[in-house]
Amino acid sequence: MQNNVVLYEQKGNMAYVTINRPEALNALNGRVLKSLNSVLDLIRETDEISTVIIKGAGNKAFVAGADIKEMSGMNCMEARAFSKLGQEVFNKIEKLPKAVIAAVNGFALGGGCELAMACDIRIATKKSKFALPELGLGVIPGFAGTQRMPRLVGKGRAKEMMFTSKQVGAEEAYRIGLVNEVVDEENFLNYCDEMAKTIGTRSKAAIAICKSSVNEGMELDIDKAMLHEADLFGLCFSTEDQREGMGAFIEKRKPIFK
Ligand code: CAA
Numbered sequence: 001m002q003n004n005v006v007l008y009e010q011k012g013n014m015a016y017v018t019i020n021r022p023e024a025l026n027a028l029n030g031r032v033l034k035s036l037n038s039v040l041d042l043i044r045e046t047d048e049i050s051t052v053i054i055k056g057a058g059n060k061a062f063v064a065g066a067d068i069k070e071m072s073g074m075n076c077m078e079a080r081a082f083s084k085l086g087q088e089v090f091n092k093i094e095k096l097p098k099a100v101i102a103a104v105n106g107f108a109l110g111g112g113c114e115l116a117m118a119c120d121i122r123i124a125t126k127k128s129k130f131a132l133p134e135l136g137l138g139v140i141p142g143f144a145g146t147q148r149m150p151r152l153v154g155k156g157r158a159k160e161m162m163f164t165s166k167q168v169g170a171e172e173a174y175r176i177g178l179v180n181e182v183v184d185e186e187n188f189l190n191y192c193d194e195m196a197k198t199i200g201t202r203s204k205a206a207i208a209i210c211k212s213s214v215n216e217g218m219e220l221d222i223d224k225a226m227l228h229e230a231d232l233f234g235l236c237f238s239t240e241d242q243r244e245g246m247g248a249f250i251e252k253r254k255p256i257f258k
Helices: 030-045 076-095 111-118 145-153 155-164 170-175 185-200 204-218 222-236 240-250
Strands: 006-011 014-019 051-056 061-063 099-104 107-109 121-125 129-131 181-183
Touching (some): 014 185, 061 099, 061 111, 076 111, 107 111, 111 129, 111 145, 121 170, 121 185, 129 170, 170 181, 204 222, 204 240
Parallel strands (some): 014 051, 051 099, 061 107, 107 129, 121 181
16 A cells, blocks of 8 residues: 555565654654555454564654644633544554564654654654653643553653653663664665564564553553463464464474464
């Protein structure tokens, strides 16, 4: 599928999504969010896909936030609906039964940082910058940044980032656990591809079940979360992949997951 503001390509078991408004540093307007929503539906329905890489077009920004020009004329109800739309699309990423890598190739500000945080793994180039600058615009993060940032880096650091709007460079983002890895620009896309390929050798069913165990379990108390994990562990034993994975080990060969 190819449309103007979000590009989509599938190569084997990998899907590539590009936010494509380089002239506005890939700012998220309603049209981008709706296109992204449709692309995510397509990805969810495509069983073959195990890993998704999301990046921004151009070499300056991943995404520089929600579109300030579009938001500037909104009334309270429109702003609330815009926030709900962004939250819904990003939740779809978080709940997608596939591994999602944010390939952060530049600015990840406001809604862009929130998009990256909804992904499972964040890889950044050395020049990438992260921030939640919304308070400087007289608003708050509205695509779940007030919720996902403290869960990733802790309440104190999250509030500091929000209250000061400070831009955090890639190395600092790595230090505080906001990104998984920082890679040279030359090796960046290759690195993301290699990680996606490695994930692609794992059981797709187990990826989906593991993701839901981590995500749902993190929102439960530890006893309930462990019970949930045991239920999902049991569920794995209803899959062909469990028989293939364990069978392959016993037969001393590599598993072939369908
Ligand atoms: N919305 C709309 N347009 C944006 C944008 C945004 N978030 N970010 C950049 N652009 C546009 C600029 O307006 C400019 O367009 P024009 O050429 O038509 O003027 C173009 O992209 C290039 O940007 P700059 O000229 O500003 O480039 P720069 O290199 O001087 O600065 C920047 C880069 C520091 C990222 C700067 O563009 C910037 O600060 N952008 C806004 C970042 C921001 O505040 N993001 C948070 C938005 S609020 C939000 O996201 C709310 C939420 O949680 C839902």
